[in-house]
Amino acid sequence: MTQKVALVTGASQGIGEAIAKRLAKDGFAVALVARHMDKLQKVQKEIEEAGGTALPIVADVSKRDEVFAAVNEAADKLGDFNVMVNNAGVAPTTPIDTVTEDDMDYVYKINVYGTVWGIQAAHAAFKKLGHPGKIINATSQAGVVGNPNLTVYSSSKFAIRGITQVTARELAEEGTTVNCFAPGIVKTPMMYDIAHKVGQNAGKSDEWGMQTFAKDIALKRLSEPEDVANGVAFLAGSDSDYITGQTLEVDGGMQFH
Numbered sequence: 001m002t003q004k005v006a007l008v009t010g011a012s013q014g015i016g017e018a019i020a021k022r023l024a025k026d027g028f029a030v031a032l033v034a035r036h037m038d039k040l041q042k043v044q045k046e047i048e049e050a051g052g053t054a055l056p057i058v059a060d061v062s063k064r065d066e067v068f069a070a071v072n073e074a075a076d077k078l079g080d081f082n083v084m085v086n087n088a089g090v091a092p093t094t095p096i097d098t099v100t101e102d103d104m105d106y107v108y109k110i111n112v113y114g115t116v117w118g119i120q121a122a123h124a125a126f127k128k129l130g131h132p133g134k135i136i137n138a139t140s141q142a143g144v145v146g147n148p149n150l151t152v153y154s155s156s157k158f159a160i161r162g163i164t165q166v167t168a169r170e171l172a173e174e175g176t177t178v179n180c181f182a183p184g185i186v187k188t189p190m191m192y193d194i195a196h197k198v199g200q201n202a203g204k205s206d207e208w209g210m211q212t213f214a215k216d217i218a219l220k221r222l223s224e225p226e227d228v229a230n231g232v233a234f235l236a237g238s239d240s241d242y243i244t245g246q247t248l249e250v251d252g253g254m255q256f257h
């Protein structure tokens with residue numbers, strides 16, 4: 001049997017890096033996409049040292065042609081295309097009165113447009129290869145319940161859940177599933193940046209900022225990137241074949257619905 005191929009965007013650090021490493025461990029050949037080759041090559045080396053297969057590809061997910069080129073390169077060089085993980089995202093802190101047109105363009109072009117381009121490119125590859133696949137999008141607990149001071153980010157993550165539901169219905173006939181994962185408060189550069197701003201505004205430490213988010217976690221601990229990768233591994237594997245259009249919350253029990 002040929003090796004299945006997954007592409008993970010935002011694979012140079014944080015949650016994307018953990019997902020890429022987990023999917024490689026599960027037997028996927030993994031295309032690693034982000035904007036900086038040196039960081040991707042570091043992740044590639046670690047995957048290969050652990051016995052996996054990884055291909056670094058530089059692309060900006062806000063650019064449609066770059067996302068299509070990345071998917072095509074992954075399919076050509078790795079020999080198939082089965083799973084697309086639209087994980088790349090940005091999360092500036094934006095209290096409502098400060099929101100600018102530039103904030104809206106910046107966040108929506110990466111988080112929302114990037115997800116749409118990723119779904120389109122993956123779907124085109126599945127059609128060309130003549131088989132269905134799995135598309136997995138990053139939303140957030142902040143895309144399930146609005147989070148203060150994150151108007152732009154939170155709303156972009158609500159949009160991703162909407163796009164997931166719509167495309168799950170559109171692609172179901174072909175056997176392709178589309179789901180999202182909703183992390184909680186994960187120890188990554190993104191979350192430490194948000195915590196830093198919250199702490200700074202209150203004249204307190206980054207750790208204090210982190211705990212303001214963490215206080216509502218039922219399981220009483222912050223998330224490791226690997227906690228999220230475990231959920232994504234389930235959505236990428238055959239045990240989730242009968243699940244589509246859903247949001248898998250991997251947040252230690254922050255949001256219940």
Ligand SMILES: NC(=O)C1=CN([C@@H]2O[C@H](COP(=O)(O)OP(=O)(O)OC[C@H]3O[C@@H](n4cnc5c(N)ncnc54)[C@H](O)[C@@H]3O)[C@@H](O)[C@H]2O)C=CC1
Nearest residue numbers: 010012014015060061088089138140183185186188190191
């Ligand atoms: N860290 C957290 O607590 C949470 C994160 N998430 C979501 O999980 C995903 C991953 O987040 P983290 O790993 O924490 O973020 P991070 O900031 O640590 O890493 C983001 C990754 O995306 C890449 N990226 C950013 N813009 C890009 C672009 N235009 N083109 C290609 N790659 C780009 C970065 O290079 C990096 O590899 C994001 O979609 C985020 O919104 C959701 C809930 C909580």
Ligand SMILES: CC(=O)C(C)=O
Nearest residue numbers: 091140141142184185
């Ligand atoms: C960054 C994020 O997704 C949060 C705070 O849920």
